[in-house]
Amino acid sequence: MFYFLINFKRCTLVKRAVQLNMRRSAAPSQVLGNAGKKPRFTPPGKCTAVCLKNDTKEMDQEIKLKEIDEKEGGASLLSKINIKNQNENSTQSVESTGKVKTKACFSINKCSKAEKKTLNVPKADALYLPTSGTAKEEAAQEAPDCLVKYFSVVWCKASKKKHKKWEGDAILITKGKSVILKDMEGKDIGRGTGYKAKELDSLDEGQTLMVGGKEIEVMSVISADDFNSGRCFQAGIGTHETDVSALSQTSTKLFCKPFKNVCQPSTKENMLRDSQSCKPRHDPNATNSLVMPRPNASHQWMFNKAGLPVVDVVVDPYIASNLRPHQREGIIFLYECVMGMRVGGRSGAILADEMGLGKTLQCIALVWTLLRQGPYGCRPVLKRALVVTPGSLVKNWKKEFQKWLGSERIKVFTVDQDHKVEEFISSPLYSVMIISYEMLLRSLDQIQAVEFNLLICDEGHRLKNSTIKTTTALTSLSCERRIILTGTPIQNDLQEFYALIEFVNPGILGSLSTYRKIYEEPIVRSREPSATEEEKELGEKRAAELTRLTGLFILRRTQEVINKFLPPKKESIIFCRPTALQLELYRKLLSSRVITSCLQGRLENSPHLICIGALKKLCNHPCLLFKAIKEKSCDPMSEEYDESSLYEGVIDVFPQDYTSDTFCETDSGKLQVLVKLLAAIHELNSSERVVLVSNYTQTLNVLQDVCKHYGYSYTRLDGHTPVSQRQHIVDAFNSKFSPAFIFLLSSKAGGVGLNLVGASHLILYDIDWNPATDIQAMARVWRDGQKHAVHIYRLLTTGSIEEKIYQRQISKQDLSGAVVDLSKTSEHTHFSIEELKNLFTLHEDSSCVTHDLLECDCMGKVDHQNTSSEKPPVSRSCQLEQNHGKPNSKKPLSMSQLMQWKHFSGQHQTLADPFLERIKENVSFIFQNVTNPTSPPNKT
Ligand SMILES: Nc1ncnc2c1ncn2[C@@H]1O[C@H](COP(=O)(O)OP(=O)(O)OP(=O)(O)O)[C@@H](O)[C@H]1O
Ligand SMILES: [Mg+2]
Known part of the structure; x- marks a missing residue:
């Protein structure tokens, strides 16, 4: 009997809930059908029929709005609402923005009591809550020891209407006697204080509350973790365990015979016919086969409505046999992303592997696989793919397609002056189009008319600004499967990061303003020296959540994964005495x-x-x-x-007869060293070649004069080289028949993407403020395909501004997590006076200021290498890193890393390195490091 009664009440409640829910329909949570916010059954005993009755009554309560006295409400109130409860005389005055300034009173419709209870709040004096700081901190001001609680709520303007029209979802934070209401973008939309702490503490689902001029209804309780991580603000994307479990399910490599699908084919005969005719294109059980993960049930439900047989997708062994282990993983990752298996309903990815890890090959393998295969009924996923890349790499992409697939498997179309998009459209031969960013803008209309099923943006960090033409043009293409390739760290600037994410998976992080409130502001705030412990904790949690969420579709591997396949690399930083x-x-x-x-x-x-x-x-x-x-x-x-x-x-x-027309090598310390170094390489390793890099065209002119003067054959690529000729120049140089000894390269023009493995020596003649530019340049020779041991030399003028820039570079590299420039000031245009003083000081008496800063005790006299157990710190370049920027030494981290390098003064008696031995006369100091010392050359 009692059971029956309870069930009866439960039915009534559910009915009531349905009614309520219908009225709530305007709130996004209701539209989206967020399960967490749907009315729940209240346990028996907690709520009675009386409660329901009173609940209705409560909805009908009279809420009178009237203007109240300026004085009472505080000085700057724009409009004030005095809400009068039918049962209690209590007043509340609020700003139109929702900030409570003076007295607060409210009504709570509390279902947990047998009778409706309306709470009266004692009149409180005006309380100004600070607008900055964490919500927890703000709410804690009044009652520091109370528990902070979080609720998912719906809200609407206070009105006496019987049927409320809920205007939106919000998050309510309560602590002690205070509450804060935040909209789903994280903005404060209401505050109140003077509530009864006990009542707030027992606030629960289904109850209503007045906050400022808003009425809210509690939909569910949120965990502190959901609030701190920011998850409660997300629109339910990638927040559920299911995403991850879906992942692990899909990653299992299992070949099953095409099986019956969740969506049944219409007849048994069809099923039989399909399963017989539908076989994997390549043998999934062959040794070293690369089989893509099978779609899980929910994927099949979404994407296989026709109930086609599910078949294994196997990468063509022709290409798979060449793949490095990290590339096999990368292809699976890309496959899962573009197939929508990683984040439900999203099909974008960012492959951010460090330079030289073969991002091109991974994409080629993916494109080739999807052009021929698909998991459902053997139907290929792609018909056409578009690759957009910097102009200098268009031909390289075509070459890589040929290199890995041969010329008979696939025909790729490159757009240039003579080959227009129309040709691609009209020819049935091509399924892949490669185009430069510049050409894309020029042919946008034609490209928009083509249906591409996959878009790959190489060197895609250029899309970090969503307002630039290139980004808007690419966004205008209807293709949803989007991949960004970049070798440059992308998490240094959280706004740029957002733009890249937004490009590949639009909307996944909410609107820009939501993202700023929920992630950027707390993360940036937590990194400021004045951040409180709470702010730090919140920032770290938000950063962790952002990493988790974006980590589902961003993959970055570092050079280490490939080091073992590369020959040794010897890097020398050479400090050259000025003349x-x-x-x-x-x-x-x-x-x-x-x-x-x-x-x-x-x-x-x-x-x-x-x-x-x-x-x-x-x-x-x-x-x-x-x-x-x-x-x-x-x-x-x-x-x-x-x-x-x-x-x-x-x-x-200058000497009176000085002229700039004929260079004189003895006038420049670095040039003296360079000339000797080139002579040594030419003499000692006559079959090996050199890439000579500068940031400046005029300097390249001087270096070119050196080549001419000494009769070294050379080739040159700078900003003036027509894009159409670049790949040809690179290929000619890499060819073993190339007569060129030197490749003159402008780092700005040719830094990204180029493969210059024809050379095994690289000399950086000058230094850039941005370490990434130099790292990009250095990565051109030490990469897959290199057959010789690689030598990299960086020339710096001792005691000069170049040393200062270098010091800034290396400290920035390691501390970037902490020093990242969020104020958007350009990194080399803004300096403090102290920094300028340092930059404009010449150290004439030092043989190496950088070494002096290390406080090393070797005095540069011996061939020194610090043997302390201090491990070289891992370079961090990510704003999302959590344990950022707390070097436990006074020195910047990478200074101590540099200490691990072998270092010696130029006066050192005998240098083991034959090249350095030849130049030491003009050298004051050297740092040297060898990577992969034991790896035999000629290993590819
Ligand atoms: N598995 C492999 N075996 C041999 N060579 C490889 C392999 N993978 C890639 N390569 C070669 O390594 C070189 C670098 O590859 P790729 O240009 O794709 O690098 P990347 O990741 O795009 O680097 P960047 O960021 O500099 O553009 C290319 O010459 C490529 O052909
Ligand atoms: Mg590349």
């Missing part, structure tokens, strides 16, 4: 009025940048400075006052 002329000119520039005024903080029009530019030129070669001065003096109309004044009297330091 007497360079020193004198340097001193003269430093004593100029412009630099003095920079150091006094007068930085309007950025004169410091001109000074830095002049010093860098001088380090490369005095003739570059000479040329700049001459050009300036030929241009009396120039308004560049700072530059003219910087050069004042500098020309007098």
